[in-house]
Amino acid sequence: MTVTSVPSGIPKEMRLIEAVKLYPKITRYTFFIMSAIVLYGFDLVIVGAITAVPGFQKDFGQLHDDKHIIPASWLSLWQALGPFGALVGAMLAGWVQDRVGRKMCLAGASFLSAVSVAVLFVSNRPAAIDTRRAVFLVGKIVQGVAVGMINIQAITYVSETIPTCLRGPALALFPAFTLLGQLIGSVVVFLVSDLENESSYLIAFATMWPFSVGPFVLALLMPESPAYLIRRKRMDDARSSIRRLFAPKVDPEEVFEKTRLSIEVEERLARQVTYMDCIKPAHRRRTWIVVFAAMITSIIGLPLLSTASYFLQVVGMSSFNSLLFLIVGIILGLIANAVSVWILSRVGRRRLTIYTLIIGGMLWGGMGICGFWDGVITVWYTAISCMIIVIIVGVGAWPASFAIRSEASSLRLRSKTQGLAGLFDHLSTIVLNLILPYIYNPDQGNLKAKTGFVFAGLCLVGAAVTFYDVPEMKGRTVLEIDAMFRLGLKTREFRNWRGTTEEIEAAVREVEGDDAMELLRAREGSKATSAELPARSSES
Structure with missing residues (x-):
């Protein structure tokens, strides 16, 4: 018989408003913990776009054709080592959050962020300009470490605490x-940009x-994460934390038991695998798809778009x-992100990624061609192209890449x-941030708008890789995806494949083992109890 995506006994749908009403406390805590990500976005712009402020360029740059610019060597280091700090x-x-807990990790990262701001604030004090640049670099690295810790902590807390229907x-x-x-x-940067002295960037830092x-x-x-407390064998504290997060509308003891069972099985799975298993023949194809999807953010040109203010000044x-x-680009990105939620629920990831990468590549190529001429038309064409690219990739390849990353990875x-x-996500960003200033900056490659050719090529290569290597996994359960990879289906055969229950379970046991099957059944039991959606791979 044909397997359905909804296990017996589980309601086919729970609307978002119904889930929020069932889990009001955990919804509020999740919203607040994810709001910490605002710090990441805010700091990303402040320490990135500040290079476009004239006052900063005067104190940290050098004259080039009667205009202050940031030297390519230092711009390269500033743009690359910030993401390197985030990787660290x-x-x-x-390591830290598994030893001191999620709460202490977040508090420590926040304190480190405040320290980094202090370093940035005094970076203009040394008399020697290279020393100033070096102090600013140290501040960017420390800030990168802080926001990297905050990001991981927030995602970890949410992913191991929030119910599946809200994940x-x-x-x-x-x-x-x-x-x-x-x-x-x-x-903030826009409002202080008119100031010609050090106050412009010092206010932004403050x-x-x-x-x-x-x-x-x-x-x-x-409250501390219940999953962390259970792993540390602090069962009474875990029950207390679960009561704060779920009571009274959901039985805390039932949540505790399901969480404990899931953690026990996951720990058994973790002891059985190493990183070498990721490149063994049984999993090599899936690992490549996940790694490729992680690099899509660099392929579509986000490292350049994130510094568009300075790049457009160079043009x-x-x-x-x-x-x-x-500012307009970020607003368009917000709108595109909202639209992508609707589009991803209706359009396959594979087709959406291929089409938007091809369109993005054409737009980048048009920008590169326009760069052969100088003048007002080239400047405005480049700016408008950047805005359109933000919209296209914002509703397509960018959000789709996160779904592909989640869906393609093996449970074990x-x-x-x-x-x-x-x-690889961080490394690809670091590499591009290192080389881009040497491509477009006036004191080095001076390619300006012709830099678009770099991402035109990357987008077209990315579209080709997606066409040949990335299968369509939208709407598939974890079991179905495991079975299709185990059977070695060709990329274009995934979309229409249907298998029996026996075929699917046999494939999962062969690749994942009995422990993985036990974990999947435990999760399905938890979802049945809580009236949640079945676990599609994009939400696992």
Whole structure:
């Protein structure tokens, strides 16, 4: 018989408003913990777009053709080592939060963020300009470590605490709050850009302190993660935390038992696997898809779009207009992110990614062609192209890549595979941030708008890789996806494949083992009890 996506006894649908009413406390805590991501977006713009402020360029830059610019060598280091700090922070957070808890990790990262702001605030004090640049670099690295820790802590807390029916909407807050923080930060930078002295960037730096205090206060008020407490064998504390998060509308003891069972099985799975398993023949194909999906954010040009204000000044736009376009771009990104939630629920990830990568590549290529001419038309065409690219990838390849990353990873190797994905995501961003200033900056490659050719090529290659390697997994359960990969179906055969219950369970047992089947059944039992949606792989 044909397997359905809804197990027996589980309601086919729970509306978002119904889930919020059933879990009001955990919904509030989730909203507040994800709001810490605003700090990430805010700091990303403040310490990134500040290079487009004339006052900062005067104190940290050099004259080039009677205009202050940031040297490509330092711009490269500033743009690359911030993400490197975030990579270090993400790795450090995984170690710290498993030893001191989610709350203490968040509090410590918030304190570190405040320290980094202090370093940035005094970066203009040294007399030697290279020393100033070096102090600013240290501040960016420390801030990267802090926000990297906060990001991982927030995602970890939400993913191991929130019910399945709320997990998708909750994690969708990540890009939304990131863009909200960027919007607030870009408005701050825009408002201080008219100041010609050091006050312009010092005011912008000072506004980062309140955003560092917020997560610290939150860490003092929120309950500790029940999953962490269970792993530390603090069962009474775990029950108390669950009562604060779920009572009285949901039975806390039932949540406790389901969480404990799930953790026990996951720990058995974790002891059986290593990173080498990710590249063994049985899982190599899935690992490649996850790693490729993680690099899509770099392929579509986000490293350049995130510094669009300075890039547009290099092309020839005024400081005022470039910062204004930065604000418009972020607003468009917010709108695109909202629209993508609707589109991803109706359009397959594979087709959406291919089409938007091809369109994005054409837009980047048009920008590159326009770069062969100088003048006002080239400047405005470049700016408008950046805005359209933000919309196209914002509703397509960008959000779809997160769904592909989640869906393609094997249950037994999920933590290891996602760790590799995060590593390659950061590395691809770091590499592009290192080389881009040498491509477009006036004191080096001076390619300006012709930089678009770089991402035109990357987008077209990405579209080809997606066509040949990335199957359609929308609407499939974890069991079905495991079975299709185990059977070695060709990429284009995934969409129409239907299997029997026996075929699916046999494939999962062969690849994942009996422990994985036990974990899946435990999760299905938890969802049946809580009247939640069946666990599709994008929400697991």
